[in-house]
Amino acid sequence: MAPPRVCVTGGGGYIASWLVKLLLSRGYAVHATLRDPSDQKNAHLMQLDGAAESLSLFKADVLDRAALAAAVEGCQGVFHVASPVPADKTVDPESEIMVPAVKGTLNILEVCSSVKVQKVVVVSSTAAVHSNPNWPQGKPKDESCWSDRKICMEKEAWYNLAKTVAEETAWEYAEKNELNVVTLCPCIVFGPQLQPVVNTTSELLIYVLKGGPNVLNDTPLQIVDVRDVADALLLIYEKPESSGRYICAPNYISTKALLELLKKMYPDYNYVKW
Template structure:
């Protein structure tokens, strides 16, 4: 099968990740040729990508770290679009060096990706952010629904040592500022808690949360409300904003809230064989 022409060639950073894996699967199913960056193409945890339908002719894995501009440039060369999904997720234990472990890979990594986009004449870049970059704003009017104009307070996130929230807020802000100053079309998408089937062999952070809830978790979690979106819907949203010429700026990907109790009831109906 011949590869698609250049306009259908795109790059996905962090290609072996949870959201990125589903995005790669979707892109291949739509006839795109995909350059996926991973830290180690020979790592078994990335083998699932090579088993996807269409991968044999239209998927290339590139060894690239977001802090390595040359490796990124090689992966992005020849692509008309880029989906930046690579992002550090801090461990549950205390982060020893937030700057090098979380903030620099998120912020400098995003900047490196966008600079590589500019150098390679990429037409549009889609950056995967998070509602963590939206929610934490104490100055937002009480009772007013948060929308794309709401930003988390980056200084408060840093003060509270909420490194993931700080990293997402800083990285997304950096992306949109770069777009405005350099004439690159950049769209950011902010998903809420992402759940759904796994393609990769490693359990990701949001799925660990679901396992924690299923196993009991603290009683207080029974009364919490969550914005939850299916990982396949996130992949659809990312491709939608890429393909729509009129898309620009920032988009939230967060449906109505669901309680922990209702979530468990749904799981009991759809997966009755588990002990909840």
Template sequence: MTTPPRRVCVTGAGGFIGSWLVKLLLSRGYAVHATVRDPDDPKNTFLKQLEKAPENLSLFKADVLDGDSLRAAFAGCEGVFHPASPVPDDKTVDPEKEVMAPTVKGTENVLEACSAASVQKLVVVSSIAAVCFNPSYDHDRLKDETVWSDKKFCKEYENWYSLAKTEAEEMSLKYAEKNGLHVVTLLPCLVFGPLLQTVHLNTTTKVLLFMIKGGPDIMNNKFWPIIDVRDVADALLLVYEKAGSSERYICSTDQIDLKDVLNLMKSMYPNFSYADK
């Protein structure tokens, strides 16, 4: 008698990180419930074409602001991965609607749906945005998983993404301690890599495209901690299988100046117009 596959759910499965995670989970023999806004939308067709998808992937229509839809998707799952989250790439017009509600209220709904569906483990995808923005931090000290962004500072500078990620992660770890749900948080840095989705570009790819198309004449030479999206998927599965509850993990492999990114791109793709200052 064959053992049925372990069943897990991935929120935001049509996204950059979510789709690579679904691909990895299927390759490791998991049965996957994948939440998307619209299972019939052609932009989600690529998920159904992943290896082992016909037998082990089920698409669920769900929205993180709709708790009932989440509970339906989580039913029968031992674990949930929650990468679904907006990553703003332009000026935010309505921070509450565009960033805060889907990230913070959305995560709260995921936590409550996990409890309602008797899910055993939840991995929340946070971000180093929940670590890096703290003006009072001693910059000679290495930032580690004990460091948090300063919410007042984030609000003051209208850094809504960092504020939302910090609030959502804090809430997730507190919920775990209060309600006994096994919650682990993973904090990737800037995630680059090939796309599985075929319609929408993710935010970091848009940045590279912006640079390739000439971008502005002058760019700030920022210092980027970076990671490959496939390493993020590996890390998510690793913490799901190995990490203890309420543990927090920064996920970063390399660091690079934007100037060096630019030079790398120029050497690989010399025929484009690039920012030159």
């Protein structure tokens, strides 16, 4: 019997790499989309256990529907993980963040409809949840809470805006076209890297280690382990009853407490004094 076949977009990324690893370990055949499969930053994928037999790499940008269609062909399920995560000051938020996030999501959903994919799991973010000043004070934010587009624009929180609009677009499309879509909203994702380049949230961790201003401000952080995010994505995919959106934000810590924790675990690191 042929193994179940799924596609993971942005397969070389931080979360996606762990998801690909997990899927291969569970006997899935995986199609991973990459902007450039020959780039050395993606070399770790073919070194994963089971990759030689069960992993196929596809050159595909989220804005190229034909390339996406080739990658999704023959797959029962799709994990849409690819999304721009801006690290520095954004020069052109529309082309750098909004278009790839929103149009990219729409493209993959249209492809999934056309080839009759059974289930699509879209990675959103708590960035699409927490920017809501109208939410009742003291009430924990849940899956019914959405970030306010206007507030995101006013604050120039482009990542929050992109994630909110992309997820709302996904739900509108799913409803209109009767596509089985489920979304996961993880918070700040920490944990070991499989890929050789530093990802944006790990840069945040380095910033804290180096004594960035947020440490002094003692900013509260909602954090989740990258391996737990991969587990959550597969759980959502495999459970027939999963539906709607799911927040994945199990841990809460302040930047100072995080630094103290790291000092206990790695006492020999050259920490900045503050």
